Amino acid sequence: MKMKLLMLLAGLLILSCKSPEARRPVTQKSGSYINESIARNRKIVAEEEAQIQKIIENDSTREYFSSPNGFWYYYNEKDTLSTRTPEFGDVVEFDYSLTTLEGEQIYTDEEIAPRTYTMDKEQLFSGLRQGLKLMKEGETVTFLFPSHKAFGYYGDKKRIGSDVPVISKVTLFKISEENEDQNNQNN
Incomplete structure (x- = not known):
């Protein structure tokens, strides 16, 4: 009996000295999901940009500008004298509204x-x-945003669904420096 116990302990001792082996995943996935997601997103962006281009082509009354950031805009009211636009840390006071590309109101500026x-x-x-970085005080600009520049895949979890491009009419009332704004609040 003692011999069996000693052999069992010796066997356990030998087996316990073995280094641990890495566990392998039960299933292995390729990058196909990522590739499918990329293809899907490219298709969505292309469709939204085509919708926006159609709106621009059908509106001969306004001059549209293309932003290097991937959206389009036109001026409702433009300030040709001022050169100051908001910079990092500036405090801006503004108002805006959101509509779909079809013109359905999502949020009014009052809301x-x-x-x-x-x-x-x-x-x-x-x-x-x-x-906002393109605007000057007193200007009103209408922006046409593809969904990836607006609320993207998740929407706003209220009125804006997944992948909804929007039109936003923005009025910039005031630009002030951050420390200037804090001094006004302290007085």
């Missing part, structure tokens, strides 16, 4: 209410953040 935003330090959808 959103005038906003105060510190440039690049707070959450704001990327197209609007980039669009």
Whole structure:
């Protein structure tokens, strides 16, 4: 009996000295999901840009500009004298509304209410953040944003669904420097 116990202990001792082996995944996936996602997103972007181009082609009354950031815009009211546009850390007061490309109202400017935003330090959808950087005080600009520049795949979880391009009419009321704005609040 002692002999069996000693052999069992010796066997366990020998087996326990073995280095651990890496576990292999039960299933292995290729990069096909990522490739399918890329293809799907490219198709969505192309369709949305075609919709926007059709709107631009059918509107001969306005001069549209293409942003290097992937959206289009035109001026409702343009300031030709001022040169100051918002920079990182500036505080801007603005108002905006959102509609679909078909013209259906999503949010009115009354629902959103005038906003105060510190440039690049707070959450704001990327197209609007980039669009504000193009504006001067007193200007009103209408932006046409593909969904990836607006609310993207997730939408806003309220009224804007997945992959919805939007038109946003934005009025920039005031640009002030961050420390200037804080001094006004302290007084």
